[in-house]
Amino acid sequence: MFFGYLDAGSGSLILQAILGGAAGILVAFKAWKARLTGKRALAEAEAESEVDEPAVPSES
Amino acid sequence: MHRADPGSFRDPASHVVFEGDRVLRLLDQRGLDGWNALSNTKFFERATGDGRLIESKLVDSPDGGSAAALEHPKVPFISYPYEWTFSMLKDAALLQLDLLAEALADGITIKDATPFNIQFVDGRPVFIDIGSFEEYAAGEPWIGYRQFTRQFLFPLMLRAEAGVPFQPWLRGNPEGPTAGDVRRLLGFWQRLKPANLMHVSLQARMEERMSGAAVRNELKTAGFSADLILANVKKLRKLVDGFTWSGSGEGWIEYQSCTHVGRDRESKGAFLRQALDTHRPGRVLDMGANDGHFSKLAAESGAVAIAVDGDEPVLDALYRQGSRVSIVLTDLTNPSPSQGWAGEERPGLIARAQPDLVVAYGLIHHLIYTASIPPPAVIEWLAGLGCPVVVEFVAAEDEMVAKLTANKMEAELHPGRTQSDFETLVAPHFETLATESLGNGTRALYSLQPR
Numbered sequence: 001m002f003f004g005y006l007d008a009g010s011g012s013l014i015l016q017a018i019l020g021g022a023a024g025i026l027v028a029f030k031a032w033k034a035r036l037t038g039k040r041a042l043a044e045a046e047a048e049s050e051v052d053e054p055a056v057p058s059e060s
Numbered sequence: 061m062h063r064a065d066p067g068s069f070r071d072p073a074s075h076v077v078f079e080g081d082r083v084l085r086l087l088d089q090r091g092l093d094g095w096n097a098l099s100n101t102k103f104f105e106r107a108t109g110d111g112r113l114i115e116s117k118l119v120d121s122p123d124g125g126s127a128a129a130l131e132h133p134k135v136p137f138i139s140y141p142y143e144w145t146f147s148m149l150k151d152a153a154l155l156q157l158d159l160l161a162e163a164l165a166d167g168i169t170i171k172d173a174t175p176f177n178i179q180f181v182d183g184r185p186v187f188i189d190i191g192s193f194e195e196y197a198a199g200e201p202w203i204g205y206r207q208f209t210r211q212f213l214f215p216l217m218l219r220a221e222a223g224v225p226f227q228p229w230l231r232g233n234p235e236g237p238t239a240g241d242v243r244r245l246l247g248f249w250q251r252l253k254p255a256n257l258m259h260v261s262l263q264a265r266m267e268e269r270m271s272g273a274a275v276r277n278e279l280k281t282a283g284f285s286a287d288l289i290l291a292n293v294k295k296l297r298k299l300v301d302g303f304t305w306s307g308s309g310e311g312w313i314e315y316q317s318c319t320h321v322g323r324d325r326e327s328k329g330a331f332l333r334q335a336l337d338t339h340r341p342g343r344v345l346d347m348g349a350n351d352g353h354f355s356k357l358a359a360e361s362g363a364v365a366i367a368v369d370g371d372e373p374v375l376d377a378l379y380r381q382g383s384r385v386s387i388v389l390t391d392l393t394n395p396s397p398s399q400g401w402a403g404e405e406r407p408g409l410i411a412r413a414q415p416d417l418v419v420a421y422g423l424i425h426h427l428i429y430t431a432s433i434p435p436p437a438v439i440e441w442l443a444g445l446g447c448p449v450v451v452e453f454v455a456a457e458d459e460m461v462a463k464l465t466a467n468k469m470e471a472e473l474h475p476g477r478t479q480s481d482f483e484t485l486v487a488p489h490f491e492t493l494a495t496e497s498l499g500n501g502t503r504a505l506y507s508l509q510p511r
Binding site: 006007008009010011012013014015016017018019020021023024026027028029030031032034035038 | 171172201202203204205206207209258259262263265266267268269270271272273274275276278279281282283284287288289291292295
């Protein structure tokens with residue numbers, strides 16, 4: 001399935017897991033954690049590429 | 061040749077067109093996949109059988125660009141959530157939740173959650189957007205949750221908990237109030253109720269903090285399941301079902317029981333029946349319908365009767381009686397306009413009603429004396445409706461008019477208010493088919509035919 005024409009709202013999507021009860025709170029926590037981990041990994045990758053940049057020879 | 065429904069274009073998978081009197085839903089491949097999944101379920105059979113889902117049949121596609129087409133019966137009159145009473149929106153919300161829960165049990169989901177997908181037919185809510193159903197994919201959340209809160213839950217909550225009418229909010233912005241709007245509108249103690257803390261305050265906060273974040277895959281990986289949607293839906297159903305609003309004490313409910321509204325009912329009814337016999341209208345627009353007495357008479361004659369009034373308590377009572385008439389809550393001095401995308405998505409009330417007969421009992425003196433509409437403008441407005449009109453004239457000597465003008469000076473009233481003025485104003489536009497004087501002579505009925 002792919003997302004519909006409707007903007008579901010990211011916060012509302014996470015919230016509905018919490019609204020699903022105890023099992024849902026765990027799901028929301030895991031999703032939240034995965035998001036933070038993903039963001040950290042992305043930030044690290046970006047920082048690394050910035051460091052690498054001067055080593056790339058210019059073509060001009 | 062077919063004509064597109066101006067209110068059906070947002071979903072690329074499915075949209076409605078009209079071919080004469082036929083209503084066709086054109087589907088692309090994704091829409092067809094959704095239909096194939098839905099139509100094979102017990103849920104579909106049951107919900108169509110008991111009238112909660114509109115009937116649908118697969119027909120030949122009228123154009124080459126669609127994967128398939130469905131035909132639906134025509135809804136006699138389309139009304140919008142900002143024209144509904146509290147109980148109507150509440151029943152629509154319960155239907156939306158019930159259908160989602162039952163569909164999910166059969167592996168189907170509803171991809172949106174808007175009351176524009178629900179219409180009232182013979183006084184009952186019917187879900188009309190078959191294109192909203194599609195196969196549920198494991199791990200996916202309920203895409204329509206936020207829309208459900210904005211267009212169903214929050215409007216009902218505003219009325220039930222804060223006493224704020226939802227119709228102006230939905231008319232002003234059909235997307236509905238945001239969680240942040242509702243948080244600001246609720247009182248301190250109302251905000252602290254557990255359900256409100258979650259659906260309102262927490263949602264507002266999370267929406268602010270996570271705007272634009274991609275969370276779908278994270279939810280799926282974390283183990284999101286349909287059971288979580290069902291648990292949420294079950295609690296939402298209980299919350300919505302518990303909302304109450306009593307309009308008693310407001311508006312006309314007390315007024316009608318103790319004054320003249322019931323007076324002359326028999327004479328007015330007989331006069332209307334005569335007009336119904338003469339014109340045999342398909343659609344009757346009862347303007348200033350009050351408790352719907354005359355709309356019901358029109359409906360008994362076989363017409364589609366549309367009861368329009370600006371008083372929510374009386375219309376809500378009419379709806380709760382299980383009346384078959386179509387109900388429209390709107391102020392006739394400011395009727396629902398044409399609005400939405402390109403100003404055409406949701407046509408205005410008069411364009412939608414297209415009446416064959418208009419009933420205006422107990423109305424025009426309120427327009428003239430309360431709303432200060434000049435008498436010639438009132439008559440021109442009636443003539444502009446382009447159909448026969450059954451109208452009640454009320455003279456300045458009438459006790460009701462005396463009350464309406466108690467705090468107005470003669471110079472503050474428009475001229476042209478006598479019965480003779482009325483007949484002069486009417487003459488260029490209408491031929492008078494019948495007239496009858498009522499009760500104590502301060503009121504008169506006219507059956508008018510456009511020239």
